[in-house]
Amino acid sequence: MTDLFPGFASQSILAEGAYIFVRTGGSGPPLLLLHGFPQTHMMWHRIAAQLAERFTLVIADLRGYGRSSCPLNSEDNYTYSKRAMGRDLFNVMSALGHHHFTVCGHDRGGRVAYRMALDEPTRVTKLALLDIVTTYDMWEAFDAGFAMNGYHWTFLAQDYPMPETMIGANPQYYLDWTLASWTASRDLSAFDETALADYRQGFTQAERLYAVCNDYRAGWTYDRVADEKDRDEGRMIQCPLQVLWGSHGIPGKGDAGPLELWRPWCDQVSGGQVDCGHFLAEENPEGTLEGLMPFLEAE
Numbered sequence: 001m002t003d004l005f006p007g008f009a010s011q012s013i014l015a016e017g018a019y020i021f022v023r024t025g026g027s028g029p030p031l032l033l034l035h036g037f038p039q040t041h042m043m044w045h046r047i048a049a050q051l052a053e054r055f056t057l058v059i060a061d062l063r064g065y066g067r068s069s070c071p072l073n074s075e076d077n078y079t080y081s082k083r084a085m086g087r088d089l090f091n092v093m094s095a096l097g098h099h100h101f102t103v104c105g106h107d108r109g110g111r112v113a114y115r116m117a118l119d120e121p122t123r124v125t126k127l128a129l130l131d132i133v134t135t136y137d138m139w140e141a142f143d144a145g146f147a148m149n150g151y152h153w154t155f156l157a158q159d160y161p162m163p164e165t166m167i168g169a170n171p172q173y174y175l176d177w178t179l180a181s182w183t184a185s186r187d188l189s190a191f192d193e194t195a196l197a198d199y200r201q202g203f204t205q206a207e208r209l210y211a212v213c214n215d216y217r218a219g220w221t222y223d224r225v226a227d228e229k230d231r232d233e234g235r236m237i238q239c240p241l242q243v244l245w246g247s248h249g250i251p252g253k254g255d256a257g258p259l260e261l262w263r264p265w266c267d268q269v270s271g272g273q274v275d276c277g278h279f280l281a282e283e284n285p286e287g288t289l290e291g292l293m294p295f296l297e298a299e
Contacts, residue, residue, distance in 0.1 A: 002194045004045035005059070008052075012067070013095050015088035017079070021067035022092060023059045026052025030098040031296065032089060033059045036107020036130075037152075037212060038175055039279075040066030040202060042195040043106065046285035047292075054297060058096060062109060063088055064211025066202060073214045080214035081222040082108075082115040082135075090120060099123060102296060106130035106281065108215060111223065114237060114265075118230055121238040128242045128292055130280050131249040133258045134265060135219055136227035149250065152178070156216035164209045171203040182278035184248040190276075190283040236265055242295040243271035244288065249278045270295065 008025035023041060031051060035043045041059045051057055061068040062085050073079045089112065093101055103124055105113030110132040117124040133141075138153065147154075156163050167174045179199070180187050188196065202208045229235075243262055245251055251258040262269045272291055276283035 002192075004042060004192065004194055005048060008048070008057075008059075013092045015063075015091040016084070017071050018063040018088055019069040020063065020088050020092050021061040022096075024057065024096065026055055026057045028055045030093065030096075030101035031055040031057055032093060032098075032101055032103045032113075033057060034062065034089070034103065034105035034109025034112050035060075035065070036105070036109045037215065038178055038203065039107075039195075039199050042066075042192075042198045043279070043281055045192065045195060047281050047289055050289055051292075051296075054293075055102075056098075058093065058098070058101075060089060060092060062112060062215075064208060064215060066198070070207040070211040073210075073217070077214065077218040077221045079218075080211065081218040081226070082112045083119060083222070083226060085112045086116040086119060089116060090123065093123075100125050102126040102128070104128040104130070104292065104296075105132075107132060107278070111135055111219075115223075115226070117237045117239055117241075118235060124239055126240050126242075126296065127237060128244070128295060130288070131245045131251060131278050132243075133251050133261045134227055135223045136231055137258075137261045139220075139224055153216060153219065156213045157220040158213075160210070160213065163213050164206070167203070167209055168206065171209065172200050175200055175203045179279075182250065183283055184246070184275075184277035185283075190279060192282075195282070231264075236267065238266075240268040240295070240298075241266040241270070242292065243269065244274055244280060244291045245271070246276045246278055246280055246283070247273050248276065249280070 008023040012019040064070045103113040110129040117127045245257040274287040280288045
């Protein structure tokens, strides 16, 4: 298999009840990169080298994904909540000597990233999010169109073991179909073979299917309630926020995309559209870097 992160070191760091796998490399201010569903840290391979020229990168697998461990879930789904995942990453960054840092997250990783910014505003200095709106706003927007495009939000959140059993009958088909259906080209051409093999491997493991579904169970319960509480209490993201979305992505509707939905959550919102589907960093790495770098490098 091709090494997609040449020159990067790798290690597993014990956080709160989970070992978190990370790759580290580059030099400069610390930048934490967080992947989404149904992927791993490998999704960043096409932009990591360029980012590493300007930043010290920490590229992590979320708990339950990739090479990180899969703890047993709790009754209230806190174990796979974005708050718990965020605490993992705060522990990781502290262990690596980074108290203040920028976070960039895609999909589920974006949800962890904005939860980190809300929970520990003194530690997250900038926030970049790829192709998401808040969990609160996703559930609020659940209409007929979203029910078709975002069906996995309710399917994966069903009680154990229904979704695990159904996906487990043909996990590679489900993974490949999901990936292809969210790209602009509606196929797998955007994905490197080594990265795709890594995504597929996780879906062959029962404990990781369980973890992925618990991630979405937390989205329906703990995460949704946490967002509602923040919204009701007027708690906002304190750092600058950059939001990029795919022109054929999940929240990308109209020229303003999801920006209007983010403004009630942050007073310093900017962003723009990238010509691609949901997987910005793989489908259009040049456009993604063009959208990210001025924001990340600004003083």
